[in-house]
Amino acid sequence: MLFGAAAGAFLPRIGYRLTVPYGSPARTGCHRCGRPFPPGPAGWIHAGAACCTGGRWPVVTSALAAGLLAAALGPVPQLPVHLLAVIPGLLLAMIDLGCQRLPDRLVGTLALVGGIPLALIAPDRIVPAVFAGLLVGATYLAIALLPGQGLGLGDVKLGAALAFLLGFAGWPAVAVGLGTAHLLNGAIATWLLVTRQARPIPFGPALLAGACTALTTV
Template sequence: MGLLVITAAAVAYGAAAGLLLPRAAYRLSVDPDARWRDRCPEGHPIPGWLGPPHCRGGGAATPAHRYGTAPAGTATLAGVLCGVLGAAVGGRPEAAVFVAAAPVLLLLALVDLAVQRLPDVLTLPLAGALALGLGAAALLPGAAGSWTGALTGGGALAGAYLLLFLLNPAGMGFGDVKLALALGVTIGWYGWGVWAAGAFLGFLYGALYGLALVLRGSAGRRTAFPFGPFMAAGALTGVLLGGFGA
């Protein structure tokens, strides 16, 4: 019964958070040298960062309209992600940290898919929040991971991505390196086996997607595509393995 309550709470939180993501995704989806969007496609000011992507309009001359990602889709996806995490980790204290971070990772994925960019305003605070959150979780009874392992995993994965970036800057963005820091903290929590699985699966998912594009004729061997969503998917799989295993 307790697990059902936790899963339901995670789904409810995820769905509520997902409803708020589309406006932020639209505002953040700009080129690296551009300012964050502060107006809708029709030129109306956007109030705040969180909420549904629509303008109320001002009468017949400026009717209400929508833009960006549909809130129903982000709410559904965020609810599913948080619910699966809640079911996997259960009542252990780290569950709150992982569930809370899931909508932020979804937001990063939406922005990366739109403009192949992972904003520092999200990646770096996320890494810090995960490190602090898991540090607090490690102090509570029932925690199934290691804070030291989380910090070491974050440094190791970020270091590995930094090396790949230095070897081939055209094949990987520096935003991926910063995201790797947060994801490494997450998968390092459950040990090196989970860390290795999460890191490997991120590359595998990305490679399969790239291969599918090439086979369909939609891209060439050197075509760039957003890698952040696949990194996040690999880390999510690792956390699920670690959560169910613990």
């Protein structure tokens, strides 16, 4: 939990700078007060809110996710891997909420940061994990190619990456993770329909919340 809060404290600035439309460079300053961020790493490494804008919810979410994972998993070798994966995961959620985008490099980072150590810890799970990733990736790709489904290619890649990571925990984890994501998404869609708000729903945060639920409950 302390790890989560400490890591999460640095996320608002990074997430804010990366919340830009596809193909645009990262933000070089605050769009509200106009203050530029320092060049180089100093502009990225900053604890607390991004600037005068951007909330501190990533810090709370990160601490909560880390606390839940630690409490549910106990001192297993996989715990530090999942705690580390919370960082790219939360960044992806922030960026997807902000601008409906899931940068490939971050999804790749999540898959590698989680996948490599998990494969070293449990080599016998590599084949089912890869198979889960391919299966979910192919299914989501087929859905994304249908017109009017609202599933983006970023969602396809993130879904495949998370299914791959959850595959190391077993098929029930994959099923609970994706099932929770779709339930969450359905609940949000229903809420928007009831309150008559028409806006796109990013699927990334639901996928990530589902994966976290699967790891803590299965």
